[in-house]
Amino acid sequence: MKTKFLSFLITFLVASSVFAQTNLNAYKYVIVPNKYDFLKEKDQYQLNSLTKFLFEKYGFTALKEGEAYPDDLVKNRCLALKSDALKDSGLFKTRLSVELKDCNDAVVFTTKLGESREKDFYRAYNEALRDAFTDIEALNYKYEPREAVIASTTVAATNTEQEIQQLKQELEALKAKEAEQTAAATVVPVVTTEKVAVVKDEAVVEAEVKEVMNSVLYAQEIENGYQLVDATPKVVYRITKTAQPNLYMVNGENAIIYKKGDTWLIEYNTSEGTKQKELNIKF
Missing domain, CATH: 1.20.5 (Single alpha-helices involved in coiled-coils or other helix-helix interfaces)
Known part of the structure; x- marks a missing residue:
């Protein structure tokens, strides 16, 4: 009975690892935050920089939050995973895990709890993070476009x-x-x-x-962005500014609005994939 249970457990763990690898291989980028919630300062103990370094070490294209993103990521934010480090309480140990979420904030992968018994915070956090990343290393990540x-x-x-x-x-x-x-x-x-x-x-x-090409939306400035109204006037979209110029998040929708050349486009996700539509916006 024990032998059968161990065989089942090993098979389950191998299958889970393969499934996780397949899922993560579909993402081209991973975004690393500038600050973790359990710390007081940006990149404290150089933990965020270490996170980026370790992702790159194990094959990912890692980007710091807020930096200039590649064109394909600007057009389709679902190419990237968002990373986070989570601290677990421990009396004599420092314990951290790494969590990855998709563009809809759904958790797609979480590592084990990496541990350290070091008393010095710098060494303890670095050691615990490296220990957690052994699960990332085991994935043998390689980007495979969908x-x-x-x-x-x-x-x-x-x-x-x-x-x-x-x-x-x-x-x-x-x-x-x-x-x-x-x-x-x-x-x-x-x-x-x-x-x-x-x-x-x-x-x-x-x-x-005229309906296809000349439907004008007028931008009215609001807090942290704009509301786009038609000639009625009716509010069609409310958009929020991002760190990138000419790139906005659409409030309440899984969509972005951005400028390509002289043209404004809205890009959104559906069950059939990513779709685009041209907009005529007057700021």
Whole structure:
């Protein structure tokens, strides 16, 4: 009976390790905070710097919170995990664990409690953190892009561009047809029902183009950000400033708004993946 139980336990631990590795391999970055809650100062005892160093040592691309993020992370914040160090109370030991959360603040991995009996705080925290990171080392992390998410983002952007181009082409075709009929009407001044239908169709297409390309949102400054209102006026989004210029978090939604070139985009997550939409914002 003991042998069967031990075999089951070993199998479970191996399976859990493989599952955790597969999950973490899908994330490209890990963000390290500038300060841990159980300490009074930023990077006290150089613990945050050590965290970043250890993540990089074991294959991760580690970024400090608030620094200039890569373009792909700005566009899709779910490429990164957020790290934290948690202190567990102990009478004669310093004990720390490392926790990783995804972009929705769901915990995806937690290490064991690393321990140290050192009395000096600097040595104790460093030793306990290194001990906790043995679980990170055991993962043998290697980034593997989630192709389905990348593909869905590309398809969404392509579909939007195709829709705009198609509407433009329909409008130009209708204008050309109207010009031909106007020229014909100069010789034979007859107003046909077909002409009226063409004019009506053109108005519909123009309205659709305006809806896609010229729906203006006006930015009104509020505390820590802006509210975006339409011409009604109705509040469409409330956005919060970040450390990055031209990058905002959308309040109450799993989305960001950022500027790409001269274009404002909103990017949000759905069950089908990441999607984008062009916005016309006036600040």
